[in-house]
Amino acid sequence: MQQMGDDQSGSETGRTLILDELLGYALRRAQLKVFKDFEEAMREYAIRPAQFSALVVVEEMPGVTQSELAQRLAIDPPRVVNLVHDLEKRGYAVRVRCKRDRRSHGIFLTKPGEALVTTLKRLSVESDARASVGLSEDERAHLLRLLRKIYDTPEAP
């Protein structure tokens, strides 16, 4: 290994000069690692990250419409259709036509859906703890705060 690289490369540290100074690259690497554990934890319930976040939002906002859900999760409406359709097909959620505006569908969890999301939230917290085992409690809180600053800052147009 490293036969061709050793004699010509300037780096033996496992770091490149620029990649590890870029937030985008560091964010991607960190996210890949955290998601890997998360997906592993959810595998038993066949729940993908996007489905998990949808379940959690519906639990906290019963009757949320699909367009609201799309906005809240920062995903496109067509994705929400499939997402919710699958949850409904599996008996975890139902769509109820809104009486006031019959174009809208409010989403509610079923009893099994409530039970599932309770379990999944516990698993997600455990997975998150594993992923951040190298961080102190202060560091973890600080990281969260900085990440929110990134994605809450409106982009300059």
Place this chain on the structure above:
Amino acid sequence: MQQMGDDQSGSETGRTLILDELLGYALRRAQLKVFKDFEEAMREYAIRPAQFSALVVVEEMPGVTQSELAQRLAIDPPRVVNLVHDLEKRGYAVRVRCKRDRRSHGIFLTKPGEALVTTLKRLSVESDARASVGLSEDERAHLLRLLRKIYDTPEAP
């Protein structure tokens, strides 16, 4: 908007109780935002994030083999094939068979490849600065350090 949600939801803050306490969710949101600007900046050169990182590594490690590149970027070997093949097809890189081990191919940048990566590195730094405009220099450095701690920590098996 919010017709069905308003009267039943417990959250009016734009935050859910648990999602914003999860590193995985915050990482995904932040990464989406940073990548959006990055991809926009690279669009003119038709370079995807993975190709950019490959170019940078090859520049810093001339003659790196494809398997080394896969390991360095934490991606699977089959992805590297397409990645490098495309760069070679467009004249930015060449694959040279290694004399010592004729199974290996060392990757080198061409002159146009060197010129391209110089431009792209500048663009990437500018994009990163835009994405972290809400952060001070100290915060940005701290965030990078915390992210590296996440993805450098070996996973507990």
Place this chain on the structure above:
DNA sequence: TATTGTTATACTCTATAACTATA
């Protein structure tokens, strides 16, 4: 005319297995 949800589509990313050529 505008909006909600939907369908269809296509393109990328990602992962896996299986093949080849070299060792």
Place this chain on the structure above:
DNA sequence: TATAGTTATAGAGTATAACAATA
């Protein structure tokens, strides 16, 4: 037999346009 690279393939994620029902 083991490894580097490759091929093929399939699944998931993502984005867009266009349509139906409703407002």
